[in-house]
Amino acid sequence: xxxxxxxxxxxxxxxxxxxxxxxxxxxEQEVVVVTLGAGGHRGRGEASxxxxxxxxxxxxxxxIEAVRGAIEQGIDRTALQRLLPAGGARNAVDCALWExxxxxxxxxxxxxxxxxxxxxxxxxxTLGADEPAxxxxxxxKFAQARSLKLKLKDDIERVRAVRAARPEVWMGVxxxxxxxxxxxxxxxxxxxxxNVSLLEQPLKRGREADLAGFKSKIPIAADESVLKLxxxxxxxxxxxxxxxxxxxxxxxxxxxxxxxxxxxxxLGVMVGNMVGTSLAMAPAFVxxxxxDVVDLDGPIFLxxxxxxxxxxxxxxxxxxxxxxxxxxx
Numbered sequence: 001x002x003x004x005x006x007x008x009x010x011x012x013x014x015x016x017x018x019x020x021x022x023x024x025x026x027x028e029q030e031v032v033v034v035t036l037g038a039g040g041h042r043g044r045g046e047a048s049x050x051x052x053x054x055x056x057x058x059x060x061x062x063x064i065e066a067v068r069g070a071i072e073q074g075i076d077r078t079a080l081q082r083l084l085p086a087g088g089a090r091n092a093v094d095c096a097l098w099e100x101x102x103x104x105x106x107x108x109x110x111x112x113x114x115x116x117x118x119x120x121x122x123x124x125x126t127l128g129a130d131e132p133a134x135x136x137x138x139x140x141k142f143a144q145a146r147s148l149k150l151k152l153k154d155d156i157e158r159v160r161a162v163r164a165a166r167p168e169v170w171m172g173v174x175x176x177x178x179x180x181x182x183x184x185x186x187x188x189x190x191x192x193x194x195n196v197s198l199l200e201q202p203l204k205r206g207r208e209a210d211l212a213g214f215k216s217k218i219p220i221a222a223d224e225s226v227l228k229l230x231x232x233x234x235x236x237x238x239x240x241x242x243x244x245x246x247x248x249x250x251x252x253x254x255x256x257x258x259x260x261x262x263x264x265x266x267l268g269v270m271v272g273n274m275v276g277t278s279l280a281m282a283p284a285f286v287x288x289x290x291x292d293v294v295d296l297d298g299p300i301f302l303x304x305x306x307x308x309x310x311x312x313x314x315x316x317x318x319x320x321x322x323x324x325x326x327x328x329x
Contacts, residue, residue: 001074004100005037008064010057013277014303019128029275029302030057034064034092036071036100043100044324045283048274049088050247052224063089077101077253086228086250094251095283099325109325110286113256118286120316121294124149124172126301132161139165146315149174149200149295156190163194172198172293177224179203181210191218198270198293200243201225211238221270221293229258232265241268243295244287252283259290273298278309282324285310285317 013029034045049055064071067083075083077097084090102109110118125142127135129151139148139162147170150162159173171194179187179202191199201223203210208225221241226232227248235242242262244255259269270293271284281296288294296317299305310319321327 001076002038003074004072006064006068006071007035007037008061009033010061013275015275015301016303017301019275019301026275031276031280032057032060032064032088032092033279034096036093036096038100038104041100041103043096043098043103044279045092045095045097045099045251046276046280047088047092047095047247048276048280050227050245050274053087053227055088055247060087060089060092063087064093077251080251081253084250086248086254088247088250090250091246092251094253095246095324098252098283102325102327106327108321108327109252109283110289113252113286115286115289118289118319120313120318121285121288121291121296122146122315123297123312123317124170124293124295125297125315126174126295127151127162129153129158132157136161136165139169144312144315145169148172151176153178156187159190159194159196163196171196172200172221174200174223175202177201177204181207181214184214188216188218198241208234208238214238219268221268223272226258229254229261232258232261232267235267236265239267241270241293243270243272244291245272245274246280246284246287247274252287255284255287256290259287263290268292270294271296275301277302277306278319278323279306281310281317282319285319286325288317 019026032047036043098109124147125145126149127138149172152173152175200221205224219240221243222239223243244258262269269291271288271291272295275298308322
């Protein structure tokens with residue numbers, strides 16, 4: 001690789017309204033944006049980090065700056081896997097390298113990744129944890145949605161209210177580690193009656209073994225329980241679906257490897273996101289071409305997205321090469 005010019009900056013992204021999940025309320029999102037330049041070409045990557053691991057904008061910048069010399073001397077995606085650990089810092093640099101390669105080689109990222117030409121992806125639209133009536137109103141507000149995801153707290157009336165408001169949509173529920181194995185059976189009964197199709201991360205990270213032998217008619221997805229490629233093997237017999245997020249695993253390079261490994265082990269594949277702009281969603285959109293479930297609605301929660309941006313039409317997300325990953329800088 002030729003020498004690279006590295007630029008790192010932190011941006012604050014105001015949300016259009018507070019967003020609630022189990023145990024957290026978000027009003028803005030800090031992201032790290034990496035730009036890599038070489039020979040008149042450039043590549044960009046955006047990362048939000050993983051809040052529950054203490055992966056902040058400040059820690060991500062510190063990680064990147066600590067290896068600035070190695071990056072600027074010239075590095076490829078394979079070497080980056082060894083240089084930085086999984087997490088937001090590596091994600092931002094990895095995605096910048098993918099786009100830089102696309103510009104240098106004159107091939108779109110999806111071509112470099114060996115993926116068929118991308119198509120629009122039906123995406124979930126996420127409802128933050130709120131009062132049942134407010135969540136039902138939110139479900140009706142997402143009129144174009146064909147797929148909804150609910151952030152669940154301890155009130156199952158939220159599920160019933162949303163299902164009554166939108167009886168026709170595919171619906172998943174994200175428990176964000178909010179339950180124990182003893183209460184999971186009764187929760188499943190409610191979810192089945194509401195025709196819920198997926199339950200994400202019901203138990204705390206570290207309690208994965210509790211799910212061994214648990215029988216569920218509804219597929220259970222691992223989110224906090226699967227951060228990187230090495231975690232996947234331990235999910236077999238406990239989870240049915242792997243939720244891959246580029247901020248967790250450290251970029252598109254590892255995300256693609258995770259998708260292929262999950263398939264090999266007979267697990268379903270989901271792509272998710274931390275809140276960010278279209279620049280963060282676009283690499284995940286490439287990964288989403290390999291996935292069964294897609295959750296790439298992050299930009300809709302922002303007061304303002306980047307231009308050009310992803311588009312959301314008829315319940316589907318589309319990211320053109322002009323957003324990220326095309327052949328021109």
